[in-house]
Amino acid sequence: MMAITHCSIAAAGTSLILGTAEPLPLGLAILGSQIPDIDTTTSTIGKIFYPISSWIEDRYPHRSITHSLLATVAIAVASLLGGYFLLEQTFALIALPLGHLLACFSDTFTKQGVQLFYPEPVWAISVSNPRRRLKTGGAGELWVLGIAIALLTLGIYLANGGGITQKVSQNLGLRDGIVRIYNQNASTNKVYARITGYWTSDRTNADGKYLIIGNEGNEFIVTDGEGVYKTGEQIITSKVTTTVGEAATTEIRNLTFNDEDAVQPLLELKQNYPNSNVFVSGDLAVDFPEDIQIPFTKNNYATASLNGTTLKLSYCPLDKAIALLREQYAIGTVEVRIIQN
Numbered sequence: 001m002m003a004i005t006h007c008s009i010a011a012a013g014t015s016l017i018l019g020t021a022e023p024l025p026l027g028l029a030i031l032g033s034q035i036p037d038i039d040t041t042t043s044t045i046g047k048i049f050y051p052i053s054s055w056i057e058d059r060y061p062h063r064s065i066t067h068s069l070l071a072t073v074a075i076a077v078a079s080l081l082g083g084y085f086l087l088e089q090t091f092a093l094i095a096l097p098l099g100h101l102l103a104c105f106s107d108t109f110t111k112q113g114v115q116l117f118y119p120e121p122v123w124a125i126s127v128s129n130p131r132r133r134l135k136t137g138g139a140g141e142l143w144v145l146g147i148a149i150a151l152l153t154l155g156i157y158l159a160n161g162g163g164i165t166q167k168v169s170q171n172l173g174l175r176d177g178i179v180r181i182y183n184q185n186a187s188t189n190k191v192y193a194r195i196t197g198y199w200t201s202d203r204t205n206a207d208g209k210y211l212i213i214g215n216e217g218n219e220f221i222v223t224d225g226e227g228v229y230k231t232g233e234q235i236i237t238s239k240v241t242t243t244v245g246e247a248a249t250t251e252i253r254n255l256t257f258n259d260e261d262a263v264q265p266l267l268e269l270k271q272n273y274p275n276s277n278v279f280v281s282g283d284l285a286v287d288f289p290e291d292i293q294i295p296f297t298k299n300n301y302a303t304a305s306l307n308g309t310t311l312k313l314s315y316c317p318l319d320k321a322i323a324l325l326r327e328q329y330a331i332g333t334v335e336v337r338i339i340q341n
Helices: 002-018 023-039 044-048 050-059 069-085 087-093 095-107 139-160 164-172 175-185 263-272 318-325
Strands: 189-199 208-216 219-223 228-230 235-247 249-261 277-286 304-307 310-317 329-340
Touching: 002 023, 002 095, 023 044, 023 050, 023 069, 023 087, 023 095, 044 050, 069 087, 069 095, 087 095, 175 189, 175 208, 175 235, 189 219, 208 228, 208 277, 208 329, 228 310, 249 263, 263 277, 263 318, 277 318, 304 318, 310 318, 310 329
Parallel strands: none
Antiparallel strands: 189 208, 189 235, 208 219, 219 228, 249 329, 277 310, 277 329, 304 310
C-alpha cells in the first residue's frame, strides 16, 4: 500500500514542480520513489532486487541510509552524469532524485520517521503527536493517497496548459506569460487570442477570437479572416488570453527580387499553399509607385504603405500583396510567413 502512495506523491509532486505531464519524467519519479525501500526484502522493489536489498538489510536499519538526503544527492549525481551522455533527457532525469526526495519526505509523517540526515542517527519525524502519524494501510494513508491522486490530476491539467505560471498568466491576462505561450506553441499549432477590448477608431466592442500571426514585443498581430489588427493600436485590450488550437506549422521563407516581376513568385506561393494563411513583410523598391493604390479599411493594421518609391509590407495578406504589386518590377527582400494545417 505504501508503495502505491509513494508513487502517487512522487508523480504528483514532480508534475507540479516541473510543470510536466510527460510519461518519462513521471515514470522516473515513480521509480525514484521506490528506491528508498530497497533497504528491506519485504518491499516490492526489495523483492525484485533481492540480492541488493538483502545486502543492505543486513548492514543498515530500515529507513536509514536509503531514506537519506545523502542517497538523494547520490542519485542526483548519477542522473546528472546520465544527462551528460543523454543531453535531450537531462530535464527528465531530474525527476529520478526528485521522486526519491518526495518519498523520503512523505515517510517523515509515519510513526517511525526516517534518518533523513544519515549518517547522523537522528530520526526525522514531521508530526510530534504519535497519534497523528500515518500508519501503513491505515485510514490516514488512504486520505493521503486520495489527495496525491487529486494533485496528480491537477498537475497534469496545469502542465497541459503550460504549467502553473502560464495558467496564472492566462487567468490574469499577464502579457509576458501569454507571449511565452504563443512563442512555445506557434511552430506546431495555431494559437488564438481571446480578446476583451474595443476598437480604437470608434470605441465599439472588439471582443472575439483571433488567430495570432505574429507579435511585436508584448503586442500581437492578429486576424479574424477579414482583416489584420494589432493589439495596442487598432484594438485596445482589457484582457487577452490564448488558446492553443489545431495542429499547424509556421514556415518562414525569404523572397529576393532583383529588378524582376514581383507577382509571379507570389502567385506560385498562392498555388502551392491554397488553404494556408500567408502573410508578406518587407521593403520593396518599385518602378511605378504612382500606380499603387492602397485602400483604406476601417480598423485595419497598416499592412502596406508607400514612402517614395518604397512599398513597405507588414503582415500583408498574400492576395493583397499580389494586387498591390501587379505589373510592378521590384528590388528587395520580403519575408513570407506561411501558416498551414
